[in-house]
Amino acid sequence: MCAAKTQPTATTLTQFLDALPEQKRRADCAALAAMMAQVTGEPAVLWGSSIVGFGKYRLGYADGSEGEWPIIAFSPRKNDLTLYLVLDLDNTQALLARLGRHKTSKVCLYLKKLADVDNFVLLQLMQESVAAMEPRRIR
Numbered sequence: 001m002c003a004a005k006t007q008p009t010a011t012t013l014t015q016f017l018d019a020l021p022e023q024k025r026r027a028d029c030a031a032l033a034a035m036m037a038q039v040t041g042e043p044a045v046l047w048g049s050s051i052v053g054f055g056k057y058r059l060g061y062a063d064g065s066e067g068e069w070p071i072i073a074f075s076p077r078k079n080d081l082t083l084y085l086v087l088d089l090d091n092t093q094a095l096l097a098r099l100g101r102h103k104t105s106k107v108c109l110y111l112k113k114l115a116d117v118d119n120f121v122l123l124q125l126m127q128e129s130v131a132a133m134e135p136r137r138i139r
Contacts, residue, residue, distance in 0.1 A: 006048035013044040013052060025076050028114045032074045032081065035119070039126045040071055051075045051084070057136040071133045072126055080110040085129040095125050 013033055020026045033044050033052060042055040053070025060066050073084040080103070087096075087104055096104065100117035103110040109125070111117055 006051060008053075009046045009048065011046040013046070016046050016052065020076060024113065025081075028081060029074070029076050031114055031119075032083070035123055035126060036072050036074065039123065039130050042071070045070070047073065050077075053084075055130070055133075056138050057133050058138055059136075068138065071137060072129055080112060081114070083109040083111065085109055085125060086132045087125075087129075089128050089132055091128055092125065095121055095128070099125070 017026050017029055017033075020029065029052070036052075036054040037044060040054040044052050044054060045056075047053045047070060051070070051073050052075065053073035055071035056068045057071055058066050059069050070084065075082045075084075084107055086092075087107060087109065096102070098118060099121045101112065102117060114122075
């Protein structure tokens with residue numbers, strides 16, 4: 001059976017943020033957490049040692065087993081703020097074109113800092129992502 005290695009922990013958002021060495025990174029992460037909590041209506045949960053997730057959904061593995069993962073999440077990686085969102089939606093490309101300085105991969109949005117992007121557009125991307133995941137959401 002396959003299972004996600006990264007699981008929810010008992011570490012609080014405050015404990016996680018307080019451990020970040022840079023004040024500006026802490027402020028950006030606190031702002032992201034507030035936005036994601038607003039969009040999902042869910043509290044922050046630390047998954048593993050570095051992913052802050054909100055809500056959860058069921059995902060299936062190739063072997064037929066299932067696991068859980070956050071609806072949306074972020075992680076302050078060394079070089080970027082990594083946001084885990086659904087980025088292959090109809091409206092995503094138009095929103096990304098208006099977002100500001102960023103990079104993307106299949107399910108990640110990479111930002112250097114929040115000041116580089118339009119936070120209203122970022123909030124819209126989060127809302128689109130959460131809406132897309134709503135049918136798979138675990139309550």
